[in-house]
Amino acid sequence: MEKDFTRRTFIKGMAVGTMAGYLGAAGLSSTVFKNQLLPQEKLNQVDIGEIKALKIKVVSETSWYDNNVFLNDVKGAGGLLVNQYTIPWTCAGVAAGYQGSNLGGFSTYIEATLMDGKVMKIHFDTGWNPAWMEKRFREEGVAEKLAKKEIDFMVLSHEHIDHFFGLEATLKFYPDIPLYVPKGFYQEGFDFLKGKSFPAANAINNIPHRGKMTVLDSSKVNILYPGIALMTFDVPIILRVFGEQAFVFNVKDKGLVLVTGCCHQGIISYMEEVRKKVKGGEKIYAIEGGLHISPFEDWDPQYDDLIMAFNKYGVQKIGCNHCTGFITAEKMHKAGLPVIKGTARNMTKRDIYLGNGDELAIA
Template identity: 35%
Template sequence: MTDTPRSQPAKTRTRAPLPWAPGEKIDFGACRSIKVTCVSEVGWADSREMLQDIDAGGGATASQWRMPWHEQNARGSCSLLEVEGLDGGRRRLLIDAGWNRDYMRERLAATGVADLIAAGGVEALFITHEHIDHLFGLQAVLELKPDITIHIPETFHVEAQRFIAGADFPEAHAANAVAHRGEIVRLELGGVHVLMPGLAAVGFDQQIMLDIEGEQSLYANLEREGLVALTGCGHHSFERIAAFAAERLARGETLHGLYGGLHIAPFGPLSPEQAARVRDMGRYGFSRIACNHCTGLAAVELMVELGYPVVRGTGRDGSVSDLYVGNGDTVTFG
């Protein structure tokens, strides 16, 4: 690992969640609508090669920072979230930074998101978790705005923090040559963090493959429709996401919608257990399911077969099907 010198160190602060007591419901305000642009939902090009890299690096419990990843197989997960406030104002967050830097430069440019970031129209980068396909493309974002605020889970490893500061990990073919110069906000797990009226972050304590811990999701409270949950991979499961909303969030008894990865069948066909989870989704009453990324095509196909309200896409720019919201597609809630 090598570090890149930086002229202005980033400021890091840890943010505690809102206080909560059993039986209480947290009201984090409301927004009029949200619009999500899928910059990229393709984590990697070939699942077999991905699994071979994991095996070569010591298996699913070994550290991703010491695995010999093949860069030509890397793509990445990244979305732009635009929140329309009740006053009509619009604020934007970038959700995750993808993996392959060249690929992410292309996708950010193709969707017009690069221009927004460079012009200061995106106020923060929200990194859901530390996995390669959500973090390793960071340089493509920092090249556009090196002082962008970054929200991370408090569980980020030292390696990830060094990577953000400007470091190379040659063994993992991971490099960030643009040192971050903005503020880093470490969000404590287990509670609600209000990022803006109608948008809150929640971190879940979850042990994840490749020696990663913790993933944070977003909840948007639409004035008319109710709550929408937005995920990176959703390793902590849509079941936990829905249960947290029902227990702790005002209007959380039923989620109106979902966006992002649901991590059901990321590497191929559905197992009986995975199929059972999909069949059980019906009882949650989701009105719109805009899933992609690690949800898995087989899982989406079963959702469609069961008549679930899956939001369709265009199947372009690398996404393998039009059954779900893919690269370059947008979805609006509200």
């Protein structure tokens, strides 16, 4: 009987001790001993090679004219998680907009000079409103290069409306253009590439893509040519999109240049990934493209975290635009970040960052 009594209390004590021991170990490991217990960070850098020079032209960074019209479309459809292929995007009836539409689009034209002198011509994203995109392609000479098949390949940064739905404006000139897309495209995206339209979303494409298409994933740094690489990120994105890719160029004597579409992965997350995976990634020379911070002139204290941390990275040139947002650009200028001003032409509303037709050359 006495033995039973001791055993019973022993077991009780053990139960309490186990819970206390587990919680105590958890509490101490996660605070006092945390630095000792966390595994060391491992760098796994690859050498992507070098290019001689880089020229980046903003073809169109203006994706929608009136923020309120765009946001009302989003709100009416049920918010930021609704599938973009089902939302009746307002296009007509905005006289001051892009060819009378609220919809513009994002596209960048890139020339990268390889070490042997060959110039690689890259068509990066294809915008939203085909009429507007065609006009911009013609104005910047991109249409002509497409028609002559002088452009080496097209890269789609991600599946979003304003980077992708203007596909017809590209395929019209060059239907068999070689194409790189990031892993994460939905079936609708592949169907759209094949010439299927989504009238509910005013997404029309009557020209099937007939060229080679390569889907790139995040398992490695995808080196396309020496000094030209793409990195893919498995990120879930608003309007039911998944995955984005962005460029890493290595310009001789300058350093790494990151060129993004929207950068939904986050610019600091991107720089951190480059630091871990690309040789020379500790120091980024320049950044160009959308930084996806306040695309709707909305805000979140998290974005200030980003601006406050940005200076530590010592980037020398920031050619941002598009979904970076005007508020962000103002705050970045105030924080002393080297944001390059633009010329506010071709329907870009302000000169606070690189706008339509502006160019960034690195050599």
